[in-house]
Amino acid sequence: MPDQNDIYIIAELSEEKHPTPLTLELMGLGKELAAGMGGDLHAVMPGEGMEAAAVELSRYGASGIFVLDHPALCDYNPDIYLPVLEGFFTDRSPRAIIISHTSIGADLGPRLAFALGAGLVTDCVGARAEAGEIRLVRPVYGGNALATLRATTDTVLATLRARVGSAPSPSGESEVTLVEAAVPAEIRIGLRGRERAVSAECPLEEAAVVVTGGRGIGGADGFEQLRELARLFGGAVGASRPPVDSGWAPTTCQVGITGKVVAPDIYIAVAISGSSQHLSGMSDSGKVVAINKDPEAYIFSVSDYGVVGDWRQVLPSFTARCRDILNE
Amino acid sequence: MTLHIVVLAKQVPDPEGPPTSFEVDPEERRVTVRGIPPVVNPFDENALEAAIKLKETVGEVTITLLSAGNGISKAVILKAVAAGADASYLVDDPAFDPASLDSHASAAVLAAVIERIGDYDLILCGRQAADTNAGQVGLGLAHLLHIPALTVAQSVEVADGRAVVKKVMPDGYEKAEAPLPALITVSGEIGDLRYPSLAAIKAAKALPQTVLAASDLDVDVSGLSRVETVALEAPSRERSCALIEADGPEEAGRMLAERLREDRVI
Ligand SMILES: Cc1cc2nc3c(=O)[nH]c(=O)nc-3n(C[C@H](O)[C@H](O)[C@H](O)COP(=O)(O)OP(=O)(O)OC[C@H]3O[C@@H](n4cnc5c(N)ncnc54)[C@H](O)[C@@H]3O)c2cc1C
Numbered sequence: 271m272p273d274q275n276d277i278y279i280i281a282e283l284s285e286e287k288h289p290t291p292l293t294l295e296l297m298g299l300g301k302e303l304a305a306g307m308g309g310d311l312h313a314v315m316p317g318e319g320m321e322a323a324a325v326e327l328s329r330y331g332a333s334g335i336f337v338l339d340h341p342a343l344c345d346y347n348p349d350i351y352l353p354v355l356e357g358f359f360t361d362r363s364p365r366a367i368i369i370s371h372t373s374i375g376a377d378l379g380p381r382l383a384f385a386l387g388a389g390l391v392t393d394c395v396g397a398r399a400e401a402g403e404i405r406l407v408r409p410v411y412g413g414n415a416l417a418t419l420r421a422t423t424d425t426v427l428a429t430l431r432a433r434v435g436s437a438p439s440p441s442g443e444s445e446v447t448l449v450e451a452a453v454p455a456e457i458r459i460g461l462r463g464r465e466r467a468v469s470a471e472c473p474l475e476e477a478a479v480v481v482t483g484g485r486g487i488g489g490a491d492g493f494e495q496l497r498e499l500a501r502l503f504g505g506a507v508g509a510s511r512p513p514v515d516s517g518w519a520p521t522t523c524q525v526g527i528t529g530k531v532v533a534p535d536i537y538i539a540v541a542i543s544g545s546s547q548h549l550s551g552m553s554d555s556g557k558v559v560a561i562n563k564d565p566e567a568y569i570f571s572v573s574d575y576g577v578v579g580d581w582r583q584v585l586p587s588f589t590a591r592c593r594d595i596l597n598e
Numbered sequence: 599m600t601l602h603i604v605v606l607a608k609q610v611p612d613p614e615g616p617p618t619s620f621e622v623d624p625e626e627r628r629v630t631v632r633g634i635p636p637v638v639n640p641f642d643e644n645a646l647e648a649a650i651k652l653k654e655t656v657g658e659v660t661i662t663l664l665s666a667g668n669g670i671s672k673a674v675i676l677k678a679v680a681a682g683a684d685a686s687y688l689v690d691d692p693a694f695d696p697a698s699l700d701s702h703a704s705a706a707v708l709a710a711v712i713e714r715i716g717d718y719d720l721i722l723c724g725r726q727a728a729d730t731n732a733g734q735v736g737l738g739l740a741h742l743l744h745i746p747a748l749t750v751a752q753s754v755e756v757a758d759g760r761a762v763v764k765k766v767m768p769d770g771y772e773k774a775e776a777p778l779p780a781l782i783t784v785s786g787e788i789g790d791l792r793y794p795s796l797a798a799i800k801a802a803k804a805l806p807q808t809v810l811a812a813s814d815l816d817v818d819v820s821g822l823s824r825v826e827t828v829a830l831e832a833p834s835r836e837r838s839c840a841l842i843e844a845d846g847p848e849e850a851g852r853m854l855a856e857r858l859r860e861d862r863v864i
């Protein structure tokens with residue numbers, strides 16, 4: 271039965287066809303929102319060949335899992351995903367549809383919201399049921415302010431950042447329903463293949479230690495030194511935007527509001543001033559360490575440890591001492 | 599081939615301004631910006647650069663810059679136009695103050711202007727505005743105009759009546775294409791907007807500019823917004839920082855490592 275207070279999450283699967291960690295976080299958050307609104311939580315899973323994944327996801331607390339299984343949904347093409355999901359949600363009139371703020375979610379969310387005539391809040395860092403409605407929190411002005419928003423429409427869509435919800439522990443399985451995917455006959459957008467940057471390093475979002483370099487690093491060579499430090503900890507190297515724009519570091523390294531959002535145990539910011547766009551991508555980190563030659567740099571105000579100095583002189587001895595400590 | 603490209607250019611407070619210049623007023627639920635100039639949204643500058651690159655490669659291209667807002671600076675627009683546009687449309691009206699329009703209302707205003715501009719082959723806009731950080735208006739506009747949209751492009755090419763982009767992905771890029779007319783949202787990787795010469799800025803003053811008010815457009819923004827702000831606050835991310843004092847930078851590096859060990863951080 272359609273219910274105005276039901277919450278739906280749209281699941282995303284990894285290459286190996288498991289629900290992504292963020293999808294499980296959406297389940298945790300969706301459950302809270304559903305409880306707060308007095309509705310049920312459902313998950314929708316678009317894709318191809320997902321029997322095992324659907325069963326896996328059904329252990330995370332939803333009342334039911336809807337599977338939209340079709341070969342045409344194998345890769346994300348908005349021209350196919352949109353009509354399929356629009357068809358699915360028409361007549362269901364949920365209270366909220368929650369989507370991961372990934373490259374798929376950031377593309378799909380607005381399309382689906384406009385198609386459904388629903389209000390949308392992107393890139394949320396908070397969500398709660400309050401005063402009989404859903405309130406969503408997101409950064410605006412590059413992270414210089416946090417806005418709490420509500421939709422004036424019956425249904426609200428939200429795309430959510432990592433670590434807003436927490437994944438529930440798996441328990442009993444819930445019902446899995448196969449729904450026919452209404453794949454359109456005609457599509458305009460064509461996908462022409464993907465190019466992946468090969469990286470042997472630990473993925474930025476999963477690293478427990480992230481060493482990030484900024485404009486003050488001055489060139490690609492400097493990033494080699496940051497990599498050496500990151501490798502000691504089995505961590506990853508990140509960058510603010512200027513090094514990416516200058517080609518010293520790959521786009522995939524960028525941390526911030528238009529890059530990746532990370533929250534490692536230790537974040538080491540080297541020659542970074544601490545712009546709000548950058549802080550938006552790392553301010554939930556455990557301990558923040560800053561090395562900057564400017565004592566007035568804002569990064570020190572948002573760090574737990576700091577050294578004022580030229581990184582070229584500070585970093586080698588820091589790296590060497592860390593190596594000794596780790597070897598003890 | 600002739601190609602008419604409309605580039606969307608929103609005026610925003612300079613996002614590179616220091617955090618102290620963005621005053622958060624929780625009572626009024628708005629951000630008051632002090633002491634920093636307005637600029638064209640940086641990703642919109644990238645979109646304009648993408649259009650100018652097409653002009654250099656595709657043949658006959660005309661570029662129309664379109665900005666909607668309240669109190670748009672003529673100097674800011676002039677500098678952008680001078681970089682390589684051929685004409686501009688400014689929709690300047692208190693009713694179109696960015697603070698009072700959500701993504702849906704903004705898209706509706708822009709759609710009304712585009713209908714008025716008439717013929718176009720390609721719309722380029724930024725992947726997100728620096729004030730809203732939303733990344734919605736481009737897709738909303740494409741929806742209202744019933745044209746295909748491709749997002750977060752790091753390169754844009756046009757051939758045989760189709761637009762081809764490389765879309766930024768977390769681990770590389772994906773190639774995607776769509777028939778024209780189409781809308782593309784552009785990312786920074788495409789390259790910075792070139793600087794106009796002084797001569798170009800002078801010449802740009804003579805280029806056609808259409809200035810419109812809300813009453814010139816067939817759109818009523820009241821009741822169009824679907825999202826409203828219930829609270830606004832400054833983020834709390836400050837920490838107390840232990841500064842490592844030492845005799846010289848090498849010693850400071852060593853002491854930092856020691857301190858992290860003492861505190862069981864490493
Ligand atoms: C819409 C929008 C989105 C954006 N998204 C992002 C984003 O996702 N991520 C991001 O990072 N930025 C983003 N930016 C850019 C952001 O506004 C800042 O410009 C950027 O973060 C600054 O990077 P930085 O700190 O490396 O450079 P700067 O601000 O130039 O700081 C360099 C620092 O290095 C220090 N330094 C220089 N030399 C040395 C030395 N030898 N030793 C020690 N210290 C030294 C200086 O004191 C200075 O503090 C965005 C901007 C816009 C407009």
Ligand SMILES: Nc1ncnc2c1ncn2[C@@H]1O[C@H](COP(=O)(O)O)[C@@H](O)[C@H]1O
Binds near residue numbers: 667
């Ligand atoms: N008022 C406006 N005038 C011109 N372009 C706009 C306006 N609002 C939004 N845009 C365009 O839409 C993009 C995305 O905006 P947003 O969805 O707010 O992040 C911006 O980068 C601009 O290119």
